[in-house]
Amino acid sequence: MSERVIVTHTDLDGVAAAAIIVGTVGEADRLMFAQPHQLGAVFAKIPNGAEVYVSDLGINQPILEKVAKQIGRITESEGTVKWFDHHRWEEGWVRRLRDAGAEVYVDTETCGAGVVAKYLPASSEWVKELVSATCSVDLWVFDDWRGNYLAKYVGYGGTEWKRRAVTKLIGFTGIDNEIEEVVEKVVSKELEILTSAVAKAVVVSGKGGLRAVAYFKSRDDHHLTSFIASLLMNRFDIDVAIICRRGSLSFRSRRGVDVSKAAKLIGGGGHPRAAGAKINPPLWRLVLSFLGIRGPLFRWCVNVALDALERAARGEDLPREVGC
Numbered sequence: 001m002s003e004r005v006i007v008t009h010t011d012l013d014g015v016a017a018a019a020i021i022v023g024t025v026g027e028a029d030r031l032m033f034a035q036p037h038q039l040g041a042v043f044a045k046i047p048n049g050a051e052v053y054v055s056d057l058g059i060n061q062p063i064l065e066k067v068a069k070q071i072g073r074i075t076e077s078e079g080t081v082k083w084f085d086h087h088r089w090e091e092g093w094v095r096r097l098r099d100a101g102a103e104v105y106v107d108t109e110t111c112g113a114g115v116v117a118k119y120l121p122a123s124s125e126w127v128k129e130l131v132s133a134t135c136s137v138d139l140w141v142f143d144d145w146r147g148n149y150l151a152k153y154v155g156y157g158g159t160e161w162k163r164r165a166v167t168k169l170i171g172f173t174g175i176d177n178e179i180e181e182v183v184e185k186v187v188s189k190e191l192e193i194l195t196s197a198v199a200k201a202v203v204v205s206g207k208g209g210l211r212a213v214a215y216f217k218s219r220d221d222h223h224l225t226s227f228i229a230s231l232l233m234n235r236f237d238i239d240v241a242i243i244c245r246r247g248s249l250s251f252r253s254r255r256g257v258d259v260s261k262a263a264k265l266i267g268g269g270g271h272p273r274a275a276g277a278k279i280n281p282p283l284w285r286l287v288l289s290f291l292g293i294r295g296p297l298f299r300w301c302v303n304v305a306l307d308a309l310e311r312a313a314r315g316e317d318l319p320r321e322v323g324c
C-alpha cells in the first residue's frame with residue numbers, strides 16, 4: 001500500500017488544513033510541517049508512489065524546478081500530489097506543477113483550511129466551523145473569536161505539539177476546557193514577557209537627537225515583537241521602537257514615521273511601520289551576551305539602529321558596513 005503524506009504549514013491554518021485532510025481521507029503515515037522555503041528538501045524525502053497532500057504552503061521561483069522534479073518522480077511512480085493553497089501564485093508556477101502531474105488548487109478568497117474544505121472536498125459541519133474560526137485569524141478579519149483561542153493553542157508548542165493539535169482539531173466542537181487551559185498558560189506567559197519588556201526597556205537618543213525606545217529580546221518569541229513594540233511606544237510616548245536580538249534587530253514605528261529606509265541602510269528591509277535587518281555583532285560582545293552580560297551587545301545594536309535611523313532621516317541612501 002502506498003504511503004499517505006501530508007505536508008503543511010506550521011501555523012493554525014496549516015494545522016487546521018491537515019486536520020480536515022486527515023478527518024476526511026484518513027490517518028497519514030507521515031505528517032510533515034514546513035515553511036515554504038523548505039519544500040525542496042521536504043519533497044526529496046517523500047517516497048515513490050506516495051499519496052501526497054500539501055496545504056497552506058505557497059511555491060516560489062527559486063524552488064519551483066526542484067519541487068516540480070520531485071512531483072514528477074512521485075506521480076510517475078503511481079503516486080498522487082494534491083496541493084491546496086491560498087497565497088498568490090503566478091500562472092506559470094501552477095502550470096509547471098500541473099505539468100509535473102500535481103492537482104493544484106489555489107484560491108485566494110479563503111484561508112488554507114478553506115481551500116482544502118472547498119476542493120478536497122470536505123463539507124461536514126465541524127469542517128465549516130473549523131474553517132470559520134481559522135480564516136478569522138489567518139485572513140485578519142477577526143469575525144470568529146474561537147480563532148484567537150485556536151491560534152494560541154496551536155502556537156503553544158513545537159512539532160510534536162502541533163501533531164497533537166491536528167488530532168485535537170479533527171471533529172472540532174468548539175473551545176473546550178483543555179483548549180482554555182492551554183490558552184490561559186500562553187496568555188500569562190505573554191503577559192509576563194510584556195511586563196518585563198516595559199521594565200527593561202530604555203529610552204535612547206542618537207547624536208542627531210532622534211529618540212527611540214529600545215529593548216533587548218533574548219527569548220525566541222518573534223510573534224510578540226509587534227505587541228512589545230507597540231506597548232513600549234505607547235508607554236513611553238515615543239514613535240520609534242528598536243528591538244535588538246543577538247542576530248537581528250527590528251524597527252517598529254507609529255504616527256507615520258517610516259523605518260523601512262533605515263532598515264535598508266543596514267542591509268535589511270520591510271514595511272514603513274515594521275522593518276528589520278540581520279546584524280553581525282562583534283564576537284566579543286556576542287560572547288559576553290551568552291554569559292549574561294548583555295549591555296555591550298545591546299549598546300552596539302542600539303547605536304547601529306540609531307545611526308541608521310538618523311541617516312535615513314537625513315535622506316542618505318547608501319548602505320554602509322557596520323563595524324565595532
Ligand SMILES: [Mn+2]
Pocket residue numbers: 013014056086111112138
Ligand atoms: Mn494561511
